[in-house]
Amino acid sequence: MEIFKFFDAYSIRARLFPAIIAAAPALAALALMISWKTFGLSNMIASLGLLVMLFAIADFSRARGRKxxxxxxxxxxxxxxIVMFRRNDQTIDSHSKERYREFLAGMLKVAMPSPEEEHENQSAADVFYGQCGVWLRQNTRNSKVFPILFGENVTYGFRRNLLxxxxxxxxxxxxxxxxxxxxLWHMSWDIEAPLGSKTTLVLIVAVAHAAYMIFAVNRNAVFDASRAYxxxxxxxxxxxxxQSKTPARKTPARKSVSKIESSSPPPGQT
Structure with missing residues (x-):
């Protein structure tokens, strides 16, 4: 669809889809009530209105989701x-997290809080873990390199914005x-008529839509997705x-390089 050209992959799944779901009954009514056999001025206005409405709802859902x-x-x-990086959280094993802390402290060029320091001042340790999260988010934006992380981020964004x-x-x-x-009241509840059957179908969509929004869209679903991400x-x-442990492959041009240079990390790694 042409509308998808205005969005990137994340925006389509995490921002546009919540907007489409939010407006599903209205979209169903628009699709069924307007004749699309010929493309006239009314169809053009309806299509433009639909595009503007989806943009507006997508932006509104993102703003409300962040709030x-x-x-x-x-x-x-x-x-x-941050919570899962703490030493008193057991979601990820302590040995792995200690390796991650040392690595990120080196990347950030800051001191890693010791167990004693964290026990005495959790807030100060959380500042470090917050910096770690920022560094990781900035360096994992390539969805092809980190497809699982991207998928979890999309799921979280979708649920948050829909809520x-x-x-x-x-x-x-x-x-x-x-x-x-x-x-239907003006048609004397004649659901057999063409317009009556379309109206009834819109009502069915509305009931299913309301059930989904009430029972499936909630804070717990958002929090579960945020923990997974x-x-x-x-x-x-x-x-x-x-990557840091993978040795650089020697090329013919590098065979004469000194031992000191050959022992240094490859470009882009520290």
């Missing part, structure tokens, strides 16, 4: 990628249902550790 995000983290004890637009979606749902009921973000350290 809800901080509240969810506060309720659940903090940002998952952000939940109330708006339900309100829009109620509005569409009210309009459909009024239309946070865990994968920390585990991405393994990729960097493997």
């Amino acid at each position: 809800i995000e901080s509240k969810i983290y506060e309720e659940q004890g903090g940002i998952p990628s 952000g637009v939940k109330h708006f979606a339900l309100l829009l749902n109620v509005l569409v249902v009210a309009i459909c009921i009024l239309m 946070g865990r994968e973000l920390i585990l991405s350290c393994e990729s960097f550790l493997v």
Whole structure:
């Protein structure tokens, strides 16, 4: 579809899809009630309105999702990628996390908090873990190199943004249902008529949509996705550790290089 050209892969799945789901009853009504046999001025206006509406809802869902995000983290004890890096959290084994801390401390060129320092001042240690998370997010943006992490990030973004637009979606749902009921009432509830059958179909979509938004879209689903993403973000350290241990392949042009140079890390690694 042409509309997808305005979005990148993340935006399509984590921002546009929540907007489409939020507006599903309205989109169903628009698709069924307007005749698409000929493309006239009304169809052009409807298509333009649809594009603008999806952009607006996608932007609104992202803004609302980010606002809800901080509240969810506060309720659940903090940002998952920070919480899981703490020494008192057992989500990831302690030996692996110690290797990750040493590696990230070297990358950041800062001192790693000792167990005693962390025990005495968890907030100060969390500042370090927050810096680790920032470094990892900035260096794992290549979705082809980190496909699992990208997938977890998309799932989290999708759930967060959909939760952000939940109330708006339900309100829009109620509005569409009210309009459909009024239309059926004016048609004396003749659901066998072409327009009546289309209106009934929109009502079915609205009921299914409301059930999904009420029961499937919630804070726990968002937090579960954020923990899955946070865990994968920390585990991405393994990729960097493997790279740092992989020796550079010698080329003919490098055979005469001194031993000191040949023992240095390859370009882009520290």
